[in-house]
Amino acid sequence: MNELNGKRILLGVTGGIAAYKAAELVRLLTKEGADVRVVMTNSGTEFIPPLTLQALSGNPVHTSMWDQSIPNGMPHIELSRDCDLVLVAPATANFMAKLAAGRADDLLSTLCLARDCPLILAPAMNKQMWENSSTQRNLDTLLQDGIHFVGPDSGIQACGEQGAGRMSEPGLIASEIISWLQPKLLQDRNVVVTAGPTYEAIDAVRGITNASSGKMGYAVAQAARDAGANVTLISGKTSLVPPSQARFISIISAKDMLDAVLNEVDHADIFISVAAVADFSVRNPSERKIKKSQQKLNIEFDETPDILKTVASRKNRPFCVGFAAESEDVEEYAKKKRMEKGIPLIVANLVTEALNSDTNSLILIDDDGSKTLPPSSKLEQARLLMTHISRLITKQ
Numbered sequence: 601m602n603e604l605n606g607k608r609i610l611l612g613v614t615g616g617i618a619a620y621k622a623a624e625l626v627r628l629l630t631k632e633g634a635d636v637r638v639v640m641t642n643s644g645t646e647f648i649p650p651l652t653l654q655a656l657s658g659n660p661v662h663t664s665m666w667d668q669s670i671p672n673g674m675p676h677i678e679l680s681r682d683c684d685l686v687l688v689a690p691a692t693a694n695f696m697a698k699l700a701a702g703r704a705d706d707l708l709s710t711l712c713l714a715r716d717c718p719l720i721l722a723p724a725m726n727k728q729m730w731e732n733s734s735t736q737r738n739l740d741t742l743l744q745d746g747i748h749f750v751g752p753d754s755g756i757q758a759c760g761e762q763g764a765g766r767m768s769e770p771g772l773i774a775s776e777i778i779s780w781l782q783p784k785l786l787q788d789r790n791v792v793v794t795a796g797p798t799y800e801a802i803d804a805v806r807g808i809t810n811a812s813s814g815k816m817g818y819a820v821a822q823a824a825r826d827a828g829a830n831v832t833l834i835s836g837k838t839s840l841v842p843p844s845q846a847r848f849i850s851i852i853s854a855k856d857m858l859d860a861v862l863n864e865v866d867h868a869d870i871f872i873s874v875a876a877v878a879d880f881s882v883r884n885p886s887e888r889k890i891k892k893s894q895q896k897l898n899i900e901f902d903e904t905p906d907i908l909k910t911v912a913s914r915k916n917r918p919f920c921v922g923f924a925a926e927s928e929d930v931e932e933y934a935k936k937k938r939m940e941k942g943i944p945l946i947v948a949n950l951v952t953e954a955l956n957s958d959t960n961s962l963i964l965i966d967d968d969g970s971k972t973l974p975p976s977s978k979l980e981q982a983r984l985l986m987t988h989i990s991r992l993i994t995k996q
């Protein structure tokens with residue numbers, strides 16, 4: 601899917617060694633369908649030739665306030681109109697200082713002042729420059745002015761020093777831009793998402809769990825965040841990094857997950873239960889490691905609490921969405937689960953396609969029937985799910 605189709609992005613390139621990464625950034629943004637216009641400062645052109653960015657973007661690169669090729673002779677106005685956002689990558693300490701002071705002495709700084717769309721900066725500089733109190737003061741000012749930042753990252757710098765100040769990688773910047781430009785269908789809604797497996801201990805070192813990787817649940821959390829929601833992600837153990845800006849609560853067992861959900865759900869507008877919760881827990885788990893013996897080991901199990909059903913049966917319940925992973929007769933079993941749990945929407949998927957994979961094909965089942973989404977990445981599926989949920993909650 602071209603996530604930036606129809607979007608126009610103005611990329612500003614200022615004078616730092618990370619300017620060479622602007623080429624990859626232009627490539628990634630255009631690959632996603634964006635129309636990228638590049639404006640460079642004079643120092644930017646010292647690090648990467650404008651021709652490279654012209655070839656990759658398919659558009660002329662602008663460097664001068666007095667650009668005669670712009671019909672109305674006002675490039676700072678002409679170029680900043682109809683943009684969905686302005687991204688400056690790399691943004692130097694000097695450029696941040698100019699923006700913080702409201703100075704406009706070249707095309708890029710003037711255009712940033714004249715814009716009527718969001719501005720995102722990806723800073724890049726030596727770590728001492730980044731940590732310098734004047735840069736940090738400028739950062740505070742820019743944040744207060746509503747300017748957004750991606751990075752900087754930490755690591756080895758071009759000068760050989762190590763620390764914060766490296767420009768974020770183009771892939772990360774591009775994915776932040778894609779997130780940023782998603783329609784805000786769930787603006788300011790409080791969304792609680794459960795994800796991953798639960799682990800029910802048998803003894804100090806053994807337990808029962810399942811093969812959920814958490815990928816689907818984390819994608820749902822990210823899609824909800826990108827749709828403008830305040831997200832709380834409650835997750836069993838996975839190897840994934842939670843989406844930034846989501847509140848993250850880590851749990852082990854089904855009981856922990858129930859407690860965490862009940863703590864959060866009072867303020868939730870939407871509850872999405874993607875977790876693969878263990879259906880049984882061990883009655884008396886041993887605190888020590890059970891030794892091998894000749895005797896048969898008998899383990900007694902209790903059913904775990906049904907978290908989704910508990911939430912769905914509350915008086916002031918949020919809009920509840922369940923998931924159902926089935927190995928056969930997917931739709932039929934999922935419809936039954938929707939009824940049993942008393943929820944407006946259940947999302948069915950085939951175990952063999954869904955578990956631990958990067959792609960999925962969801963079936964959305966509600967009062968109006970069922971709708972199958974064509975296979976795609978879990979994030980794309982999750983975005984389509986957010987669109988569906990936003991339609992259902994506005995109908996309520």
Ligand code: PMT
Nearest residue numbers: 812813814815816873877905906907908922923925955956
């Ligand atoms: O994590 P991945 O590798 O990406 O895999 C994703 C997934 C396959 C785990 C996910 O897409 C999915 O389908 N999750 C639901 C798994 C399932 O089949 O759950 P269930 O049939 O046991 O439960 C149905 C619903 O009730 C689910 O929303 C579940 O979260 C919830 N439930 C179940 C048991 C329980 N004790 N409490 C619950 O809340």
